[in-house]
Amino acid sequence: TEWNVSLWGKRRAFTEHVEKLAELVDQKTGGEFTLSISYGGLSKNRENLDGISIGAFEMAQFCAGYHRDKNPSITVLELPFLGVSSLEQEVDLAMALYKHPAVEKDLGRWNATLLMPSPLPQYNLVGVGDAPATLADFAGLTVRATGGIGKAMETVGAVPTSMSATEVRQALDSGVIKAASFAPHAHMSFGTIENGKWWTTNLNPGSVHCPVVVNTDALADLSDAHRDALLSSVDEALAYYIDFYNNKTMAAWGPALEERGIEQVTFADAEIAAFKEAAAAPAAASWIEENTARGLPAQELYDMITGMIAGDS
Amino acid sequence: MEPIEIGLIVSGGMLVLVILGMRVAFAAGLAGLVGLIWIFWAKFGYAPDKFEKALTVAVKTAGQVPHSKVSSQALSLIPTFILIGYLAYYAGLTKALFEAAKRWFAWVPGGLAVSTVFATAGFAAVSGASVATSAVFARIAIPEMLKIGYDKRFAAGVVAAGGTLASLIPPSAILVIYAIIVEQDVGKLLLAGFIPGAFSALIYGALIIGMALTIKGFGPAVSGFTWKERFVALPPALPILFVVVTIIFFVYNPFGGDAWGTPTEGGAIGAFVVFCMALYRGMRWAQLKDALLETAKLSVMIFTIIWGVLIYVRFLGFAELPDAFAAWITSLQMSPMLILICILLAYAVLGMFMDAIGMLLLTLPVVYPAVMALNGGEFVSAADSTFGMSGPMCAIWFGILVVKMAEFCLITPPIGLNCFVVAGVRDDLSVQDVFKGVTPFFIADAITIALLVAFPAIVLWLPSQV
Amino acid sequence: MAGSSLVFTDASVLSKADRVLYELEKRLALLSGLAVFSLMVLAVLSVSGRNFLNQPLPGYVDWIEQAMPLIAFMGISYTQRDGGHIRMDMLVGALKGRTLYAVEFVTTLAIFVLMVLLVWGTWAHFQRSFDFGAPMWSRDSSMDIALPIWPAKLLAPVAFGVLCLRLALQLWAYVRAFINNDARPIAVPMILNAAEQAALEAEHVSGQDS
Ligand code: NA
Numbered sequence: 001t002e003w004n005v006s007l008w009g010k011r012r013a014f015t016e017h018v019e020k021l022a023e024l025v026d027q028k029t030g031g032e033f034t035l036s037i038s039y040g041g042l043s044k045n046r047e048n049l050d051g052i053s054i055g056a057f058e059m060a061q062f063c064a065g066y067h068r069d070k071n072p073s074i075t076v077l078e079l080p081f082l083g084v085s086s087l088e089q090e091v092d093l094a095m096a097l098y099k100h101p102a103v104e105k106d107l108g109r110w111n112a113t114l115l116m117p118s119p120l121p122q123y124n125l126v127g128v129g130d131a132p133a134t135l136a137d138f139a140g141l142t143v144r145a146t147g148g149i150g151k152a153m154e155t156v157g158a159v160p161t162s163m164s165a166t167e168v169r170q171a172l173d174s175g176v177i178k179a180a181s182f183a184p185h186a187h188m189s190f191g192t193i194e195n196g197k198w199w200t201t202n203l204n205p206g207s208v209h210c211p212v213v214v215n216t217d218a219l220a221d222l223s224d225a226h227r228d229a230l231l232s233s234v235d236e237a238l239a240y241y242i243d244f245y246n247n248k249t250m251a252a253w254g255p256a257l258e259e260r261g262i263e264q265v266t267f268a269d270a271e272i273a274a275f276k277e278a279a280a281a282p283a284a285a286s287w288i289e290e291n292t293a294r295g296l297p298a299q300e301l302y303d304m305i306t307g308m309i310a311g312d313s
Numbered sequence: 314m315e316p317i318e319i320g321l322i323v324s325g326g327m328l329v330l331v332i333l334g335m336r337v338a339f340a341a342g343l344a345g346l347v348g349l350i351w352i353f354w355a356k357f358g359y360a361p362d363k364f365e366k367a368l369t370v371a372v373k374t375a376g377q378v379p380h381s382k383v384s385s386q387a388l389s390l391i392p393t394f395i396l397i398g399y400l401a402y403y404a405g406l407t408k409a410l411f412e413a414a415k416r417w418f419a420w421v422p423g424g425l426a427v428s429t430v431f432a433t434a435g436f437a438a439v440s441g442a443s444v445a446t447s448a449v450f451a452r453i454a455i456p457e458m459l460k461i462g463y464d465k466r467f468a469a470g471v472v473a474a475g476g477t478l479a480s481l482i483p484p485s486a487i488l489v490i491y492a493i494i495v496e497q498d499v500g501k502l503l504l505a506g507f508i509p510g511a512f513s514a515l516i517y518g519a520l521i522i523g524m525a526l527t528i529k530g531f532g533p534a535v536s537g538f539t540w541k542e543r544f545v546a547l548p549p550a551l552p553i554l555f556v557v558v559t560i561i562f563f564v565y566n567p568f569g570g571d572a573w574g575t576p577t578e579g580g581a582i583g584a585f586v587v588f589c590m591a592l593y594r595g596m597r598w599a600q601l602k603d604a605l606l607e608t609a610k611l612s613v614m615i616f617t618i619i620w621g622v623l624i625y626v627r628f629l630g631f632a633e634l635p636d637a638f639a640a641w642i643t644s645l646q647m648s649p650m651l652i653l654i655c656i657l658l659a660y661a662v663l664g665m666f667m668d669a670i671g672m673l674l675l676t677l678p679v680v681y682p683a684v685m686a687l688n689g690g691e692f693v694s695a696a697d698s699t700f701g702m703s704g705p706m707c708a709i710w711f712g713i714l715v716v717k718m719a720e721f722c723l724i725t726p727p728i729g730l731n732c733f734v735v736a737g738v739r740d741d742l743s744v745q746d747v748f749k750g751v752t753p754f755f756i757a758d759a760i761t762i763a764l765l766v767a768f769p770a771i772v773l774w775l776p777s778q779v
Numbered sequence: 780m781a782g783s784s785l786v787f788t789d790a791s792v793l794s795k796a797d798r799v800l801y802e803l804e805k806r807l808a809l810l811s812g813l814a815v816f817s818l819m820v821l822a823v824l825s826v827s828g829r830n831f832l833n834q835p836l837p838g839y840v841d842w843i844e845q846a847m848p849l850i851a852f853m854g855i856s857y858t859q860r861d862g863g864h865i866r867m868d869m870l871v872g873a874l875k876g877r878t879l880y881a882v883e884f885v886t887t888l889a890i891f892v893l894m895v896l897l898v899w900g901t902w903a904h905f906q907r908s909f910d911f912g913a914p915m916w917s918r919d920s921s922m923d924i925a926l927p928i929w930p931a932k933l934l935a936p937v938a939f940g941v942l943c944l945r946l947a948l949q950l951w952a953y954v955r956a957f958i959n960n961d962a963r964p965i966a967v968p969m970i971l972n973a974a975e976q977a978a979l980e981a982e983h984v985s986g987q988d989s
Pocket residue numbers: 436437438439440441442478479480481482483484485
């Protein structure tokens with residue numbers, strides 16, 4: 001059996017768990033079951049869920065925020081200021097969420113079964129011009145931030161501006177925006193740090209959630225041995241991913257900032273608390289309202305996630 | 314059958330359809346769809362009861378492509394840049410430019426053709442699309458050349474070749490497409506096109522003068538303009554400068570401050586400036602409607618090719634043809650410069666059969682990483698590199714080379730879009746006539762490309778100043 | 780080949796159908812041109828909003844992405860009617876009479892088959908983004924300001940459907956021309972001889988030269 005896997009961009013920290021999964025499955029089945037990974041050849045990233053639903057390929061990665069209406073249930077993990085503190089914790093939250101019947105049903109509309117998350121650390125801003133000393137300095141600052149993070153930035157007076165990720169570098173260099181929010185690996189690969197002057201270390205407004213899914217029918221059609229080989233490899237692939245992100249990507253991040261003389265801005269705890277106060281609750285309330293209207297048990301999903309986070313700390 | 318074999322067979326079938334005269338966009342789309350059906354059915358072991366499923370999956374996969382591929386911000390520059398060209402025509406800018414170029418340069422041997430080349434180069438500074446430039450100059454310059462006895466095929470060739478300058482000299486839709494595909498700085502790429510574009514125009518001019526001096530009965534020089542007449546012709550063409558400055562300021566502020574916006578916005582603002590100018594020059598709804606219909610027609614033609622080719626590319630993705638190519642090219646035991654030259658030659662051959670944008674979309678995802686690897690990687694320093702330039706500079710250099718190759722393809726048979734457009738606008742010319750007339754410019758382009766390869770500084774000097 | 784070709788008309792039902800459809804096609808194409816114009820207006824709003832009001836246009840990119848299918852699809856049938864989609868006319872340019880009509884019929888039929896299948900495929904793409912039960916009927920929305928995408932996705936099967944009508948009409952026209960062995964076939968773009976081309980060009984240029 002050969003499965004086609006639709007990813008995008010190029011091989012990077014963000015795709016290492018899928019690469020590892022392919023390696024493990026190949027090993028365990030003696031080459032009988034292979035995953036053929038394509039970077040952008042099979043679909044556009046925003047259409048990966050469509051491709052799964054059609055049956056054009058059997059496995060794919062996408063980000064929930066690309067199309068919230070396609071997968072409203074898992075956008076709960078993109079709410080600002082959830083307080084997720086590690087990649088391991090993010091994996092635990094995601095795996096628990098994926099088992100919830102409402103979530104299974106939501107993705108079931110696409111004939112998709114959630115396999116594993118691609119945990120990303122908290123987003124932070126890289127910016128040009130004078131570094132902000134306090135949150136008040138964000139007033140009037142044009143920033144590229146989408147979804148929940150954009151909403152959060154609005155609450156401190158920043159002006160979110162939309163553009164595709166590939167235009168961010170140009171917009172930053174030319175002064176159209178003053179700051180951009182990404183996870184560290186994306187700040188490096190989209191080049192925002194090349195001319196950036198400062199970076200916020202602890203704004204931590206949230207992250208994006210990008211699961212890997214499989215076609216439900218294709219999963220059912222696998223022989224028991226092959227299915228077992230796949231499902232039993234998920235934990236090891238995720239462990240490999242987390243190790244790679246923490247020890248390779250994050251290890252490169254600090255030196256990359258220092259090499260370019262980028263100022264690291266850390267806000268006082270009280271300020272961050274005030275930011276969270278202003279941004280988190282309204283965003284959660286509107287998420288719950290909106291998704292209850294869709295017929296999702298939104299309050300229950302929200303309580304489950306926040307409850308797990310509270311229980312951890 | 315292996316997916317790669319299916320890929321080769323279907324590609325052959327597409328060529329047959331194109332030669333039979335099927336519209337190119339649809340031939341590519343049909344080849345892609347048939348290929349997808351074949352690939353999926355092969356995956357189901359050609360079971361007769363599975364054909365319907367293979368068909369469904371293939372049709373739905375192909376059905377995603379048109380909407381998902383055209384709804385892109387980057388591609389929005391294409392219709393805007395085309396609109397600029399048509400509005401500039403109604404603003405009288407093309408005529409003013411041609412008139413000024415004629416009064417200043419037509420006294421040299423082959424003068425009217427030389428003037429046409431310089432006028433298209435000037436117009437290139439407001440037009441982002443080669444085909445639009447060729448289309449408007451076919452209306453203005455060809456009749457004037459015919460009047461004084463130029464061979465009609467050569468006159469058409471001058472316009473078809475001159476049009477290609479629009480894609481090097483900023484603004485340029487195709488440079489933007491390159492920048493988006495390879496994720497490089499759009500602004501620096503646009504700047505980098507300026508000198509090679511002007512350089513190409515000079516070489517075209519030199520070629521025409523050379524031909525006029527050696528060929529008997531070539532179009533005569535036009536002399537007798539007084540200095541007063543020359544200077545009077547300049548002001549009506551000046552608005553071009555204004556538009557150029559506007560667009561430049563949106564890409565990069567020469568005074569060191571912030572640029573005014575993104576290139577996407579710059580293109581649209583440029584169109585707006587020309588629109589106001591055209592209103593001032595008396596354009597009304599009837600003419601605007603014509604400009605909009607012409608823009609729509611050219612845009613829809615290009616977009617249909619884009620999604621048609623992309624259905625075919627989607628099939629190639631499933632057939633794993635690009636991967637096979639990448640593996641092959643990086644395994645070659647040849648000097649990197651020789652490989653680069655082979656890649657450029659391959660583009661020349663491929664470009665004979667493909668549209669420029671389709672060709673770049675099809676190949677760059679595979680070829681660009683290979684070229685960057687040849688130079689020593691994306692982040693290599695100039696000192697450690699193969700071609701003597703840093704990673705980002707290599708991306709710019711290769712971009713200009715590839716775009717120049719793509720432009721070359723716009724004038725080579727059998728599918729040279731510029732020649733089709735000129736033949737379309739001038740109904741007394743067949744496509745074959747235009748292809749004959751444009752042949753001398755192949756030599757000029759070959760010289761230009763050789764010089765750009767040998768002396769990368771022609772490309773890299775300007776962007777390295779920023 | 781690109782640009783204008785001549786389409787002959789007469790008093791037949793076929794020609795009448797051709798002209799009625801052409802009116803519709805022209806309106807759709809104008810819609811596409813107006814969408815290009817709106818891109819320009821959007822940019823002016825976005826830039827002036829950002830620079831003068833410190834308030835950028837929310838969802839600028841989302842709106843552009845909504846406008847693009849209008850630009851890309853709506854004129855597709857208009858362009859086919861006038862013979863504006865490029866092709867190589869070396870072979871067909873050399874053919875005459877029944878051979879020409881037969882070859883044109885075959886390639887047009889191939890386009891027809893492709894487009895019928897793509898109406899199905901693009902309709903399915905639309906359907907996946909559409910849900911009567913959801914707010915704004917949306918099952919797929921834009922990234923920044925969550926505009927429903929189904930209207931834009933619906934444009935593809937609609938425009939392709941009109942193109943299928945046009946192709947069916949052209950198939951009918953080629954069959955008729957083949958049967959009658961017409962010298963001047965009705966309702967299909969013709970590759971012209973020099974005199975006809977000159978006449979058409981004169982008409983064209985006098986209409987719009989400024
Ligand atoms: Na240009």
